[in-house]
Amino acid sequence: MKSSLIILSFFVAGVLLGITGNVPKLFIQNDFSLYALYVLMFLVGIGIGADRNSWKVLKTMKIKILFVPFGVIVGTLIGTAIVSVFIPDLKLKEVLAVGAGFGYYSLSSLFIARISGETLGVIALLSNISREILTLLITPILVQYFGKLAGIASGGATSMDTTLPIITRYSGKEWSIISVFSGVVLTLLVPFLVTFILKFF
Amino acid sequence: MVTILLVMLAGILIGFAINRFPRMIKLNDRLISYAIYLLLALLGISVGLNKTIIQNLDKIGVQALIITIGAITGSVFTLWIVYRVFFNSGKNEGV
Numbered sequence: 001m002k003s004s005l006i007i008l009s010f011f012v013a014g015v016l017l018g019i020t021g022n023v024p025k026l027f028i029q030n031d032f033s034l035y036a037l038y039v040l041m042f043l044v045g046i047g048i049g050a051d052r053n054s055w056k057v058l059k060t061m062k063i064k065i066l067f068v069p070f071g072v073i074v075g076t077l078i079g080t081a082i083v084s085v086f087i088p089d090l091k092l093k094e095v096l097a098v099g100a101g102f103g104y105y106s107l108s109s110l111f112i113a114r115i116s117g118e119t120l121g122v123i124a125l126l127s128n129i130s131r132e133i134l135t136l137l138i139t140p141i142l143v144q145y146f147g148k149l150a151g152i153a154s155g156g157a158t159s160m161d162t163t164l165p166i167i168t169r170y171s172g173k174e175w176s177i178i179s180v181f182s183g184v185v186l187t188l189l190v191p192f193l194v195t196f197i198l199k200f201f
Numbered sequence: 202m203v204t205i206l207l208v209m210l211a212g213i214l215i216g217f218a219i220n221r222f223p224r225m226i227k228l229n230d231r232l233i234s235y236a237i238y239l240l241l242a243l244l245g246i247s248v249g250l251n252k253t254i255i256q257n258l259d260k261i262g263v264q265a266l267i268i269t270i271g272a273i274t275g276s277v278f279t280l281w282i283v284y285r286v287f288f289n290s291g292k293n294e295g296v
Contacts, residue, residue: 007241014242018249033243040236041205045212046229050220064287071279079275083267090264098265099272106237110244111205118248119261125244126265131272138273146281149288153280154273191206 004129004162007106011125037110041191044107048188053180068178069185072153073193076102090120093201098124100193102156102186103131103163108194115198131156135163143170152179157190159183 017023080099084092094116101108105128113121135154142150148171155163160183168176219225248254254261 007237010238011241011245011248014245015249015255016245017242018246018251019255021250023246023250033240036236036240036243038205038208040233040240041209042212043229043233043236045209045214046216046219047212047226047233049213049216049218050226050229051216052220067283067287068280071283072276075276075279076272077275078279079271079273080268081271082275083271086267087264089260095268095271098268102272106241110240113244118244118251119254119257121244122248122254122258123261123265123268125241126262127268127272130266130269134269134273142277146277147284147289149280149284150277153276156272156276191209195203195206 004105004132008129033110034114037114040107040110048184051184065178065181068149068152069182069189071149072102072156072182072186073100073189075153076100076156090123093197094120096201097194097197098127100190100197101128101131102158102190103128103135104157104187104190105129105132108190111191111194112198115195132158132162136166139163139166140170148172148175149178152182155179155183157183157186160187 076099077096080095081092084090084095087095097112097116098108098120101112101124105125108128109121109125112124132155135151135156135158139151139154142154146153151163151167151171152159152175155167159167159179160181164176164179164183167179171179216229
């Protein structure tokens with residue numbers, strides 16, 4: 001929660017700079033955000049590769065655990081496809097791509113902004129941040145009515161870190177491995193799914 | 202975009218090689234945060250310069266929220282089914 005506020009404040013500071021026009025020309029003309037994105041993806045890759053916990057989780061898993069992230073993907077795509085009816089401004093694939101951020105707002109919004117433009121990038125940022133925040137707020141209720149996987153479902157990619165504490169608290173410790181596993185798989189898939197949906201649909 | 206994905210895969214391999222050095226992992230985590238701060242500030246700047254987005258921010262916010270509600274509702278329902286079919290045999294045994 002705290003880290004998302006910090007990240008959001010960097011974004012807001014950038015917006016204010018842009019609105020007031022206090023931007024050095026260097027920033028506008030050079031497209032070095034692409035190179036920065038390369039660096040970020042490289043670092044994210046290192047982080048995933050170096051995370052021994054994720055690899056350990058893989059060793060202890062049973063096949064049925066795969067249904068968890070798979071279910072989140074299917075559910076997210078179906079759910080966003082349905083609500084896309086209420087958003088006539090956006091194409092179906094754009095709505096699906098925003099959903100396919102699974103709460104991983106930093107990466108998904110940057111990817112989507114690069115492929116489909118800033119407007120959709122901002123939608124992705126707001127939508128995926130609110131997925132994390134809503135999950136923190138409603139997991140206690142969801143778990144009560146929709147089973148122990150409900151928090152993991154709602155959290156999407158965030159179930160491996162930011163929403164893990166609340167999921168563990170309300171579903172129980174024995175669900176934390178599944179939660180981390182699902183979050184790791186979804187996090188890994190975000191860049192691939194988003195690119196695939198926007199480019200090949 | 203394919204290049205970016207390849208860059209990430211290269212990172213994963215290198216990460217796998219250095220996973221015995223907690224200091225480097227910590228440093229990597231910090232660098233990731235800085236890269237994200239920088240990139241989102243840059244995205245913010247181009248958004249701030251874009252009048253269409255600024256003027257439609259309320260509309261964009263509502264659209265974002267609709268998508269979130271669809272995403273959460275959809276996944277909660279599918280995992281409710283997954284839970285009842287695969288995980289709820291007998292007592293809650295966990296993994």
